[in-house]
Amino acid sequence: MYKYDYLIIDIGSTYTKQRLFKDCELVATVQSPTTIDNIYKGIKAGRDIMREALKEDNIQAKHVLASSSAAGGLRMVAMGYMTRVTAKAAKEVAMNSGSKILEIVSNENPPEYRIQILKEINPDIILLAGGTDFGDESSLIENASLIVESQVKGVVVIAGNIKAQAEVARILKEGRIPHIRVPNIMPTIHQLRVKEAREAIHREFIKQITKAQGLSILQEEITNDKVIPTPGAVLMASELLAKGTYSEKGLGELIVVDLGGATTDIHSVIPRYENLEDEEIGLIVSNEKQVSYRTVEGNLGMRISAMGVLDTISPKAIFHKRGIKDEELLEEFVQYCTEIERIPGHIAQNEKEHMFDTFIAETAIEVALKRHAGYISTAADPITGIMPGMPVGRDLRNVNTIIGVGGIFSHREPSEGKKIILNALKDKGISLLPNEPKVLIDENYLLYTGGIISQIDEDYAFQVLKKQF
Known part of the structure; x- marks a missing residue:
């Protein structure tokens, strides 16, 4: 027992x-x-x-x-027919597969450039997409030939036009390139099907970390x-908490702000999008109407990427926003950010450093949320039909819950963590961010555990998360 x-x-x-x-x-x-x-x-x-x-x-x-x-994630290059479409699909595939997109190339790039990228990055995974089912076949076949020519030995996940896959597999086999066939990640212009590609890449992720x-x-x-990628566990937990289970209702629309030393990850889950028809969803490339969506800001973090925060928003702008005009303090702030990049394990030692950490956190979260969310258009675009005042992109105005995850939230009082997130939301501008959300803090860093447990027992996992949040 x-x-x-x-x-x-x-x-x-x-x-x-x-x-x-x-x-x-x-x-x-x-x-x-x-x-x-x-x-x-x-x-x-x-x-x-x-x-x-x-x-x-x-x-x-x-x-x-x-x-x-x-392990930091498998290094992935995505190849497709059109850059924007491939980028969209690749981000969805990478969301919780254990891979990290380093470059996206397409038939819009010259063949020699595509070969050069493959040779320079030498990826662990090549996501080979392109063409809806029974649509364009040439791009998938051409890119397969370029992979063979580049002589890289990463695993190719063939995830494009189902009709062209047999020929692509033959080319790769003759070139002695390891490959896996999965269903087309974009079978129609309205639909993304990424589960099988994610699972294939995840199996490769497990092979890597078991070394x-x-x-x-x-x-x-x-x-x-199984050993699942931690970001994937956070995403699964977010989905479970938002949707609930068969027997119990979830929290509804929510955002998870995961603030780390190197990155700021934003997850949003909007359950009502599950019921949309293809026509309402629109073209895959032009909207953010999937139920779950994750963005990763690799240059915004509390330690390793502290200077990335200052590169995005100048130190003077950060101080000006808070009504601080102390030039000496400004210099100290920049110096502090420089030093903590070199010493990522540093813990704030006094009230001043505590304040500097707050500034970094609020700025990183504000930028990451605004990049994740859509916006209100301020200009007309006759090609897309967008008019001034129209919402464009992911609309988060009805999100009623935000959860803060990360070291700064688990090491401070919950009231301080809530204040950091609310301050980051103060200046929404034209961004489609939540109006009056309830802010919850993952004090014990438990959110990811709900995602892991949900693989075995969703009801148990939901009760764990419910007790925490």
Whole structure:
């Protein structure tokens, strides 16, 4: 008989987190440094602390599940027929597959440029898209030939026109390029079908991280034979919390602000979009009407990307917005941002540094939210039919819940975290951002655990999230 229900392990680049559950309640939580030389050392160190705290000789849970962001994601290049369409589809595929898009090329780029990109990046994954089903075949076939010519050895996920896939597979096989065939990620101009491509890339992600020293021991403990990407776990939890389960209603439209040291991720879930017809959804490339949507700002973060925040919004503008005219303090702020990029583990030591961290957080969140959301048009576009005053892009005005996730939220009082998010929303401008949302804080960094547990038991996962939020 197992004493506990779930032991959830998340291997991050800096810290490894472990959460223990019984009867949908959080029983124990521990965080230990990630040991890069042997991942299991860090896991064991945290487990020992947990054992001592619970006065247990051994931690036995029915389900041991894991996620990881330590590998940084597979390097992916997407190739397609038209850049805008390929970019749209590739972002959806990468959302929780464990891959990171480094470049997008299409038939709009010269062949020699496409080959050059492949050689320079030498990707782990090439997402080969192009053509709706029974539409254009030439782009998929041409790009397959260019992949062979480039001599890169990444795995090609063939995800374009279903009619051309057999010929593409033949070309790649003759060129000794490893490949996987999945259904077309854009079978019609109104539809994205990304599940199978995500799963194929996720399997490659697992292959990569299992090469890490010490992970083979963890694999023997994991009860579902999966290690999912942490951002994917957060997305799954967001969807579950928004939609609810068969027996219980969810929170409805929500946004998750995941503020890290290197990136600021924004997830939004709008359940009502599930009921839209193709005509209402419109062309895939021209709108953001999918139920779940995630954007990643790779240059906005609390530590490694602190200077990226200042590159986006000047330090003077940040101070001006807050009515601060102290030039000496401004210099100190810039110096602080420079230093914490070099020392990502730095923790604010005094009230001044605490204030500087607040400025970085509010600015990163404001920029990331505005990039994620749509806007009110201020000009007419006769080609698209857009008129001044029309909403364009993802409309988040009816979102009633925002959840703050990340170190700054878990290490500060919830009231401070809520204030950071509300301050970031003060100056909406023309952005289609929430009007009067309720702000919740993930104090115990539990959101991702709901996504992981939902693979086994959605009802259990929903109760865990419900108790937290």
